[in-house]
Amino acid sequence: MPLPEQIRTAALFAATGASFYLCWLIARPFWAVITWAVALAVVAYPWHRWLSRRMHRNAAALLSVISVAIVLLVPLVVLAQKLFQEASQGLQSLGPVLSVAEVKAKLEGYPLLARIAEWFDVTLNLDEEVRRAAGAVAAKASAFLGNSVWLITQLFLTIVTLFYFFRDGQRLLDSLRRLIPLSDSETSAIFDRVSRTINTCLYSSVIVKLAQGLAGGVMFWILGLPAPVFFGAAMALLAALPFVGTALVWGPAAIYLASSGSWGRAVVLAIWGMLVVGLIDNVLYPILVAGELPFHPLAVFFSILGGLIAFGLPGLVLGPVILVVTTALLDVWRIRKERDTSSTIEVP
Numbered sequence: 001m002p003l004p005e006q007i008r009t010a011a012l013f014a015a016t017g018a019s020f021y022l023c024w025l026i027a028r029p030f031w032a033v034i035t036w037a038v039a040l041a042v043v044a045y046p047w048h049r050w051l052s053r054r055m056h057r058n059a060a061a062l063l064s065v066i067s068v069a070i071v072l073l074v075p076l077v078v079l080a081q082k083l084f085q086e087a088s089q090g091l092q093s094l095g096p097v098l099s100v101a102e103v104k105a106k107l108e109g110y111p112l113l114a115r116i117a118e119w120f121d122v123t124l125n126l127d128e129e130v131r132r133a134a135g136a137v138a139a140k141a142s143a144f145l146g147n148s149v150w151l152i153t154q155l156f157l158t159i160v161t162l163f164y165f166f167r168d169g170q171r172l173l174d175s176l177r178r179l180i181p182l183s184d185s186e187t188s189a190i191f192d193r194v195s196r197t198i199n200t201c202l203y204s205s206v207i208v209k210l211a212q213g214l215a216g217g218v219m220f221w222i223l224g225l226p227a228p229v230f231f232g233a234a235m236a237l238l239a240a241l242p243f244v245g246t247a248l249v250w251g252p253a254a255i256y257l258a259s260s261g262s263w264g265r266a267v268v269l270a271i272w273g274m275l276v277v278g279l280i281d282n283v284l285y286p287i288l289v290a291g292e293l294p295f296h297p298l299a300v301f302f303s304i305l306g307g308l309i310a311f312g313l314p315g316l317v318l319g320p321v322i323l324v325v326t327t328a329l330l331d332v333w334r335i336r337k338e339r340d341t342s343s344t345i346e347v348p
Contacts, residue, residue, distance in 0.1 A: 043203075048060060061166035190332075205316055208280060220253070223268065247278065251270075257269060282305075
């Protein structure tokens with residue numbers, strides 16, 4: 001006896017939901033790879049379109065990927081690894097400098113600070129605590145470097161995914177269009193919004209990182225620290241790491257200044273790093289994104305912050321994209337409702 005239609009439909013929905021959940025489990029480790037590949041494909045699409053008009057699609061896709069890697073990915077990865085190596089070595093060398101005896105010697109000309117340091121020494125056994133903290137930070141940096149194989153794997157997967165997005169992007173979009181239960185005009189409107197959002201997020205992110213690097217480099221120059229241009233570029237690069245990025249540069253510099261007896265410059269650098277360099281990202285980025293997207297700055301701010309919490313660094317793009325897609329779908333429902341309402345009104 002055949003099953004009733006309602007039961008078969010319910011079973012189909014359950015099987016589809018289970019399949020989507022399993023697909024989510026499979027794709028979850030690669031969200032960063034997919035997100036950055038999509039973002040790079042969208043940003044570099046004009047260049048790829050120009051190439052695809054002049055050569056075979058495989059050659060155009062390969063040359064587009066090589067161009068993106070040369071211009072963006074390879075220099076960033078090489079420089080990032082070099083900076084982390086320098087940071088790790090610097091942290092390991094700070095242990096002997098930051099002994100309590102050295103700090104007391106530097107504080108002889110500051111009676112109040114010397115008494116505070118003496119109290120902390122008696123209360124907390126600062127020698128042991130400083131050595132433990134320096135060792136822990138250096139171990140964290142070394143552990144991060146130990147994950148370089150995973151970073152290289154992520155980079156490789158991103159490049160491979162980007163190649164197929166370039167080569168088969170139109171076919172993938174056509175397949176996605178057929179799966180989306182919307183009209184062609186509605187689907188095109190959503191795709192256009194997503195494309196504009198991705199471009200806005202990436203270009204705004206680049207501007208913000210450059211601003212952070214500029215602010216940090218200028219303060220290094222004002223305080224007389226060496227290589228302000230290099231360390232400004234380092235802060236611009238490391239600003240891509242959420243929450244602690246630029247602190248990996250100005251933090252050790254502030255510790256170095258303090259250990260050298262330049263407490264005033266150390267305090268100025270620390271305050272500047274926390275309140276200016278560190279907060280530019282939280283203030284300027286939502287303003288730039290909100291200026292290009294039809295949303296209130298507060299909504300953009302929470303979408304970015306929530307995206308970072310939920311997805312990590314890819315949340316810089318995924319957060320605003322999810323907000324855009326959600327509002328686009330709500331617009332579809334609103335337009336359909338208005339159309340249905342107008343069609344039911346009887347003309348007298």
